[in-house]
Amino acid sequence: MEENVKKIQLNDLHIALGGKMVPFAGYYMPVRYSSDKEEHFCVRDGVGVFDVSHMGEFLVEGPEALNLIQKVTSNDASKLVDFQAQYSCFPNETGGIVDDLIVYRYSEEKYMLVVNASNIEKDWNWINQHNTMGARLTNLSDELSLFAVQGPKAVEAVQSLTSVDLKGVKFYHFTVGDFAGKQDVIISGTGYTGAGGFEIYVKNEDAEEVWNAIFEAGKDFDIKPIGLGARDTLRMEMGYCLYGNDIDDSTSPLEAGLGWITKFTKDFINAEALKAQKEAGVTRKLVGFVMQEKGIPRGHYPIVDAAGELIGEVTSGTMSPSMNVGIGLGYVKIDFAQPGSEIYIQIRNKNLKAQVEKLPLLKG
Numbered sequence: 001m002e003e004n005v006k007k008i009q010l011n012d013l014h015i016a017l018g019g020k021m022v023p024f025a026g027y028y029m030p031v032r033y034s035s036d037k038e039e040h041f042c043v044r045d046g047v048g049v050f051d052v053s054h055m056g057e058f059l060v061e062g063p064e065a066l067n068l069i070q071k072v073t074s075n076d077a078s079k080l081v082d083f084q085a086q087y088s089c090f091p092n093e094t095g096g097i098v099d100d101l102i103v104y105r106y107s108e109e110k111y112m113l114v115v116n117a118s119n120i121e122k123d124w125n126w127i128n129q130h131n132t133m134g135a136r137l138t139n140l141s142d143e144l145s146l147f148a149v150q151g152p153k154a155v156e157a158v159q160s161l162t163s164v165d166l167k168g169v170k171f172y173h174f175t176v177g178d179f180a181g182k183q184d185v186i187i188s189g190t191g192y193t194g195a196g197g198f199e200i201y202v203k204n205e206d207a208e209e210v211w212n213a214i215f216e217a218g219k220d221f222d223i224k225p226i227g228l229g230a231r232d233t234l235r236m237e238m239g240y241c242l243y244g245n246d247i248d249d250s251t252s253p254l255e256a257g258l259g260w261i262t263k264f265t266k267d268f269i270n271a272e273a274l275k276a277q278k279e280a281g282v283t284r285k286l287v288g289f290v291m292q293e294k295g296i297p298r299g300h301y302p303i304v305d306a307a308g309e310l311i312g313e314v315t316s317g318t319m320s321p322s323m324n325v326g327i328g329l330g331y332v333k334i335d336f337a338q339p340g341s342e343i344y345i346q347i348r349n350k351n352l353k354a355q356v357e358k359l360p361l362l363k364g
Contacts, residue, residue, distance in 0.1 A: 008053040009145045009207045017225055025118035027054040029228055036229035040321040043195050043234055047151035048226035049214055052199075053207070056120035056141040058113045064133040065109050072130050073103060074253055074274075076263040080105040085172045085190055088261050089253055090126060091270045095277065096249040097256070099123050100241065102190060104174055112140075112186075116243045130269065145207035147200045149214060150226075150234075154197030157218035162187065169198060180213035182206045192231065194238035194360060233318050236327060239288045239359030245299060246286060246315040246329050254278055255331065256286045257359075284312065285337035288361045291326035292353040295345065302346040303330050311336050314345060320362070326354075327361050 005023045008014075015021060019030030030051065032039060042048040060068060069077045075088035084105055090098035099119040104112040115123045120141050131137060149158055155166040164177040164187055174188035179200060186201035202210045215223055232242070241247045241256060253262045254277055264275050291297065297317030305311050317328030328345070336343055339358040344351040 006054075008051060009204045010051055010053070010211060013208060013211065014051065014225070019225065019227060022228075024228060025054055025116065026120075027117060029054060030225070032227035032229045033225050036227070036233060037321045039224065039226045039230035040233050042222070042224045043151045043193055043226055043230060044322055045152065047149065047153040047157045047197070047218055047221050047223045048230070049211075049218075049223060050148040050150065050226050050228075050231055051145070051211070052148050052231075053145040053204075054117035055146050056115040056117060056123065056139075057144050057146075057201070058115065058124065058127065059136075059138040059140060060111045060113060060127075061136040061138070062109055062134070064135040065111050067133050068127070068131055068135040069103060069111055069113075070266055071133075071268055072127055073101070074258075074263065074268055075103070075261040076266055077103050077105070077111070078266070082107055083174055085174055085188060086261075087172070089247075089258060090123065091253060091262075091268065091274060092249055093270050094249075095252045095270065095273055097243075097247050097251060097253060098126050098249065100243055100247060100258075104186075104188070106176075118244060143204055144201050145204050145210075147202070147211060147214065148191050148193075148197065149200065149218075150191050150193045150197035151195045153221045157221040157223055158214055160217050161213055166198065180206075180210045180217075182210060185210075192240055193234040194240070194362070195234065232316075233321055236316055236318050236329065237320055237322055237360060237362035239329060239361055241286070241329075242316060251286070251331075252277060252282065255282045255284055281334070283334055284331045285334055286315070286329060286331050287337050287341075287356045288329055288359045289327065289343060289345075289354040289356050290323070290361060291328075291345065292355055294326075295347040295350070295352040296326045297328035297330075297345045297347065297354070303332055303336075304344045304346055304351055305336065306342065306344065308344075308351060311343065317345075322362050328354075332356070 179185035303312035312332035
């Protein structure tokens with residue numbers, strides 16, 4: 001076992017379920033239980049459960065909570081109503097992204113920020129560094145487990161576990177209620193698959209009981225545990241960014257196609273520089289593409305034009321199980337960023353044709 005790699009609460013349970021555990025973002029995580037393809041279709045067509053308890057959660061409270069969030073995030077959190085969630089990012093001072101995150105608003109003076117596992121310490125330090133207004137901060141990351149119940153049958157599979165009308169939990173909204181006999185469970189209409197469903201935040205001490213209850217309730221729907229392998233193919237079909245691959249400290253939210261979460265109606269860290277970048281126009285852009293020739297793109301493969309000139313780099317790539325073709329995300333020079341643009345991916349010294357497509361890559 002590697003040193004300094006943490007274990008999530010249900011580590012031993014996943015091993016007992018046949019999960020292949022690998023170090024990911026500082027934690028041992030199940031990468032698969034059966035096959036990535038089988039697990040992918042389980043979520044796309046039915047219902048599957050990811051244990052994503054490695055994610056970080058911070059509470060931001062008090063009269064200055066919103067002011068702090070407005071300062072450190074790019075999106076406009078003042079537009080949130082109680083029990084609504086918002087996708088956002090922390091811009092850094094040099095034009096890149098500290099992390100992407102989800103902001104949950106409970107009330108005017110209480111918010112929860114959900115951040116990426118690999119960035120928990122970095123984000124915590126960043127927020128504290130900028131908390132000059134004295135908002136109250138609590139790091140809950142080691143106290144909560146998070147299960148993503150995803151797929152078109154998700155609601156039906158576990159509705160029996162709660163008095164909350166799960167159909168009534170709208171996309172990017174959440175509620176706090178009873179679930180599997182536990183109180184104060186956060187039930188959120190969020191997820192990273194594009195297949196529908198929700199995410200459930202429970203206290204670590206309740207995690208195993210809640211996990212088992214989910215599988216008991218969902219057994220008639222052929223519910224299965226799903227690993228990080230399928231999570232990756234599912235999110236790529238939707239064109240969702242993965243921090244560390246598609247966005248990082250050196251990529252601007254505008255280059256990453258995250259202009260929609262970058263609101264210049266308020267002041268935030270590095271807003272002036274990003275506004276200037278928007279006015280000047282970016283020189284490269286993150287795009288989704290579909291292979292036109294047989295080949296599987298992978299991260300860091302060069303992207304070239306028809307003449308073989310370098311125009312960018314693949315950041316994420318895979319064989320799409322749903323589309324049965326190679327797909328990926330990557331940064332290209334702005335002239336090649338329009339949907340329909342012809343690009344070539346260099347795979348084993350061959351330049352294979354691909355086409356830039358509007359996201360999501362998986363249509364319908």
